[in-house]
Amino acid sequence: MSESIIRADAPVVTLINVFTVDRADQQRLVELWQRATDEVMRHLPGFVSANVHRSLDGTKVVNYAQWESQDAFTAMLRHPDARPYLTELGEIGTPAPVLCEVVSVHHI
Amino acid sequence: MSESIIRADAPVVTLINVFTVDRADQQRLVELWQRATDEVMRHLPGFVSANVHRSLDGTKVVNYAQWESQDAFTAMLRHPDARPYLTELGEIGTPAPVLCEVVSVHHI
Numbered sequence: 001m002s003e004s005i006i007r008a009d010a011p012v013v014t015l016i017n018v019f020t021v022d023r024a025d026q027q028r029l030v031e032l033w034q035r036a037t038d039e040v041m042r043h044l045p046g047f048v049s050a051n052v053h054r055s056l057d058g059t060k061v062v063n064y065a066q067w068e069s070q071d072a073f074t075a076m077l078r079h080p081d082a083r084p085y086l087t088e089l090g091e092i093g094t095p096a097p098v099l100c101e102v103v104s105v106h107h108i
Numbered sequence: 109m110s111e112s113i114i115r116a117d118a119p120v121v122t123l124i125n126v127f128t129v130d131r132a133d134q135q136r137l138v139e140l141w142q143r144a145t146d147e148v149m150r151h152l153p154g155f156v157s158a159n160v161h162r163s164l165d166g167t168k169v170v171n172y173a174q175w176e177s178q179d180a181f182t183a184m185l186r187h188p189d190a191r192p193y194l195t196e197l198g199e200i201g202t203p204a205p206v207l208c209e210v211v212s213v214h215h216i
Contacts, residue, residue, distance in 0.1 A: 002115060002116065002213055003113050003114060003115045003213060004113070004114040004213055004215075005111050005112070005113060005114075006111060006112040006113075006114065006157075006159045006172065007110060007111045008110065013164070014161060016124065016126065016161065016170050016172070018124065018126060018204070018206060030211055034211075034212055034214070037214045038214065041214075042214055042215065042216050043216075047216060048215075048216075049114075049213065049214060049215055050213075050214040051114045051210060051212075051213050051214070052210070052211045052212045052213075052214070053122060053124065053208035053209065053210055053211060054208060054209060054211050055206045055207060055208050056121070056178065056207045056208065056209065057207070060206045060208070062124050062206060062208055064114065064124070064172065070164065096126070098126060098163045098168045098170060099163060099164045099165070100161035100162060100163050100164065100168070100170055101161065101162060101164065102159060102160070102161055103138055103142075103160045103161060103162050104142055104159075104160045105110055105111060105112055105157065105158075105159050105160075106142070106145045106146065106149075106150055106157060106158040106159070106160070107112075107150065107156075107157050108150050108151075108155060108156075
């Protein structure tokens with residue numbers, strides 16, 4: 001599946017993690033996040049989606065990720081397969097994770 | 109329509125705006141953002157979606173918004189109907205807007 005759905009009543013928690021990076025490192029951080037997701041994150045219990053964004057000004061990488069529950073997300077943070085990736089991500093950029101719920105969705 | 113779609117090849121730019129607020133103001137900021145979207149933003153040219161999130165810890169409100177182009181987004185910032193709402197939002201919380209493109213979407 002190549003798309004993710006945002007809904008107010010979906011049974012997920014949403015992690016919005018804005019990484020600040022040097023422009024020279026943006027692409028490397030994108031690729032590391034993609035590799036971490038494909039090799040580890042998406043195989044862990046409770047993973048729903050990860051959606052990797054790059055800022056147009058080159059200074060940020062944003063992961064919009066969905067997990068089945070806050071417990072599943074917290075377990076990922078402690079998982080031994082995830083730890084090396086989390087450490088490496090933090091060496092390239094500065095994370096600012098926010099754990100959220102969707103309140104409302106608006107269209108035209 | 110009550111859901112938004114995240115895709116890597118969608119013809120949109122994505123605004124991820126993380127507002128920092130006092131816990132006492134989080135609900136007020138959510139409601140102001142909903143009202144600004146319903147009354148103004150969604151009627152402007154190039155609007156695709158707004159998706160309002162509240163952080164579980166009470167200290168952030170995040171808008172994940174999609175616009176047809178960077179020009180449409182920039183025009184909104186200057187629109188006279190939008191300006192009063194943008195000013196009021198900035199009085200309640202501290203915005204950190206990031207304009208992005210989706211690089212990749214990952215699932216199980």
